[in-house]
Amino acid sequence: MNTVIKLILFLALVSSSVVFSVSPDEENLGIVMRENREYLKYINVCVSNLSSPQPETKDAAGNVQAPDFKDNPYYEIMKNANQYDFNGTLWYFQGKYGLANKPFHDSQKEIKELYRLALEKYLVSTRATLEYAAPFIIRTNDIVAKNLLKLGFRELKRAEDSYTKSLNEAPYQYRKKIVQYQQGISSARLGRKFGILAIIASKTPDEDKDEFRFRDLDEVMAGAQKQRYSDYIKIQNTLKTYISTKIIERKIKTIAGKDQTEFDVLELHDDNYLKMAENRISLLKATSKEVKAGQGYADVSVPDRPDTSGKAE
DSSP, X not given: OHXXXXXXXXXXXXXXXXXXXXXXXXXXXXXXXXXXXXXXXXXXXXXXXXXXXXXOOBOTTSOXXXXXXXXXTTXXXXXXXXXXXXXXXXXXXXXXXXXXXXXXXXXXXXXXXXXXXXXXXXXXXXXXXXXXXXXXXXXXXXXXXXXXXHHHHHHHHHHHHHHHHHHHXXXXXXXXXXXXXHHHHHHHHHHHHHHHHHHHHHHSOGGGSXXXXXXXXXXXXXXXXXXXXXXXXXXXXXXHHHHHTTSSOSEEEOSSSSOOOEEEHHHHHHHHTTOOOTTOOOHHHHHHTTOOTTXXXXXXXXXXXXXXXXXXX
């Protein structure tokens, strides 16, 4: 009798563990799903800023015209990544983890391509910024600017290394490639920050720099009580002042290389702080409007619903 009771208790414990345990597929795919959304949000700012400006226009009737993405090199890739991610998420919420795996993987393939294209552009803009800054700094022999320029080139080298490491990853290791590309983009952005700060430092007289300006105790206390502006606002205001007085040029060009591109310093500054530049449209938001709910079923055989499969006998 004791043996029977023990067997019943054992079966009860086993069945409860089956009912309440979390499927490894569910847990792993849940991580992939959340990562994909973060990857898309991050790269969205990059590729939206890399796209051409599209100011809002209206037709004769006063209606806002839809933006044109015909010549945008990132739009179709973003749309595919968004659609695949949606398909995977739809299967995931239905508990069809085997079906969710492929679209999530396909989405990462498209996301990887967005990151690769973005980093290639970021390497060009970072080098252009630093090379634009170099002549002023060499001529003025500004110690602060020199140190900033050195830091900028260091970050550019890190970005280039991340790009190379990603290319050397196995072809289907999309996640590893994305991580390397994202590190490269972050380093390139930091390199541009140092480049812009080096330009500002080389154009600012020593007596106007905080590190060289004498301040008495009353001034320090008064400054501490004032509302502090963020670094983003302070740098932006300085750039606008120097550009308006023609101390700094707003447009900079690459010196050498195949990609002879012109960059807007203020737009680079916005992007450095992960902000959308002026007159840019979110590609993630635009492509989300084109996501089709039924596309994920196209290549999958779905059984008929019970209430439509025929009359009950």
